[in-house]
Amino acid sequence: MDCKEALEFADNLIYASTGKHLNDLEREVFTGSWQGQTYEEIYPVNPEYIEKYVGYKLWQKLSDVLGEKVTKKKVKGALERAIERQGKPASLAVKKVFISYRSQEPDSSLAAQFCEAISAAGHKAFTTNLGVGSPGSIQPAQDWLSQLDSQLKDCDCFLLLLSPQAAVSEMVIEELQRARQLRDSRHNSKPVVIPIRINFPPNLSLNHDLQSYLHGTVQSEWVSPTDTPRIVGDVLKQLAEGVEKGQPDKIEEWESVGSSSISTSPSLNPNAPPSPVAEPELPSGQVRLASAFYVERVPCETQCYKEILQPGCLIRIKAPRQMGKTSLMARILYQAKEQGYRTVPLSFQHADTAVFTNLKELLQWFCGKISRKLRLPYQVDDYWSDTYGSKDNCTAFFEDCLLPETDSPLVLGLDEIDRVFHYPKIADDFFGLLRAWYEEAGYGANDGYVWEKLRLVVVHSTEVYIPLDINQSPFNVGLPIELSEFSADQVFDLACRHGLNWGESEVKQLMTIVGGHPYLVRLALYHIAGQQLTLTQLAEIAPTEAGIYGDHLRRHLWNLQQHPNLAAAFAKVVVTNEPIELESVPAFKLHSLGLVQLRGNEVTPRFDLYRQYFRDRLNKISSS
Secondary structure (H helix, E strand, C coil): CHHHHHHHHHHHHHHHHHHCCCHHHHHHHHHHHHCCCCCHHCCCCHHHHHHHHHHHHHHHHHHHHHCCCCCCCCCHEEEEEEEHHHCHHHCCCEEEEEEECCCCCHHHHHHHHHHHHHHCCCCEEEEEEEECCCCHCCHHHEEEEEEEEHHHHHHHHHEEECCCCCHCCHHHHHHHHHHHHCCCCCCCCCCEEEEEEEEECCCCCCCCHHHHHHCCCCCCEEHHHHHHHHHHHHHHHHHHHHHHCCCCCCCCCCCCCHHHCCCCCCCCCCCCCCCCCCCCCCCCCCCCCCCCCCCCCCCHHHHHCCCCCCCCCEEEEEEECCHHHHHHHHHHHHHHCCCCCEEEEEHHHHHHHHEEEEEEEHHEEEEEEEHHHHCCCCCCCHHHCCCCCCHHHHHHHHHHHHCCCCCCEEEEECCCHHHEEEHHHHHHHHHHHHHHHHHHHHCCCHHHHHHHCCEEEEEEHHHHHHHCCCCCCCCCCCCCECCCCCCHHHHHHHHHHHHCCCCHHHHHHHHHHCCCCCCHHHHHHHHCCCCCCCCHHHHCCCCCCCCCCHHHHHHHHHHCCHHHHHHHHHHHHHHCCCEEECHHHHHHHHHHHHEEEEEECCCEEHHHHHHHHHHHHHHHHHHC
């Protein structure tokens, strides 16, 4: 038994008994003691403190959980005896499994079966309910979200029951993102993500985020109760062998068969008017090109379709999440393809975290992905020389390989590019390179004609501004397109497409609740058209945990908890019915999140849903 196994085993025992993990100093003392170091060698700054306080408490904790006297010299023997009593090696120590599921059948029953089987096998299972079950079964939202984050940090394995409803859940995306962040930042690659598809239709699309976070995982399929014993057995086997062993050492590029694609049949005319009424679609990420529910964003489409024809153009689309950015990008690329241009959609969510290690890794991935999409031979390594910098190498690759390939322009749709902003050491260089290419095309001299063939469509969420310095300009060249909400006429038109016989009063009532927010409007119309609830019922339950927006609201609440200064500022906004003034920085960032409207120097909640939901919850956070 090595030191790492012993430390993990001891930490699990103490956590199971006290609900708290060993702190950093205790782990340092344990490791040093296991390796035979003295207290002075372990912590030369203050060995007396470490011995009398940290070490004393550590050995007392281990004595309590092991049922025998443990000292610095006896810790090895005590742990070996404990492991022997359990009849299993340290590598099979207690695993902590986080089970995420929707409050519906069969998800709830499956979660209970997994929980029971995992506990019976000697491991620890805890669950989170992502659905709208009995309100009495859930703690207050802020407590529930804090506990959720803590459990994600502690777990060895993230078991996701992925039903079609969970696939469109904003909280699933947040949980998966957090799990992947934790996994990528740790040497032990935990938590391991184990997704199980529940009654998943083969043609169901996954949005870009979900595809990215499930990239490289092994996914089981559940279609009936007869599958339960097999899948439970597979999960228990993976826990017994060590959860990290069930993951591939190297993740190759993977795209779901049912993934969302922006390519379509050449016969499709996206400008043709949709059918008056269509079968309702549950909104989930990009709106398909053939969908009857895409609402044109006049004059955005016209501007973009005209701009993409200009040599060396750059279109920059920005808005908060779920405002239709990717859907607009798809239509711009389709228009370009109709002109005979080469088009490449590229989502930065598909890049592994290792890609952002340094500029060289990012630019080589960038060039390689584009080559693969264009079905060109891989020549990236041939163009990378230590003599020149990565930006020069990348530029040469475009000038020699990608742009001269044909006379037709090359249009790159760069989606989720805000992910690069999270890596400031490479972000400036990367965006500086795009800016340089854009400016090169404008010079019209030397190699400028080559760069005129490159057209860029850059898409990012304004939520990326939240962690950034307010004076840091992410990207400010090209044609800026900032998507706004639907107008009353557009909401009325969308209601008609759902087969609803609405008038001005119904449209006004819905927009009082959620404004013209594209996703929230479509979600309401989907449920109302499907007769799952009425507009009156929607108004009553919309700002509650049991409403159809509970998932969306909890995601915002979780984000605000990570930024207490923004939570405090927003709390001031929602407690009054009058516009108020905020300092410019929090006002701008709350607007970037899509939570408020700016009217001059004054701020109001974006719509009534946010005012009602956050009023009590943010006050509790601020006062705690």
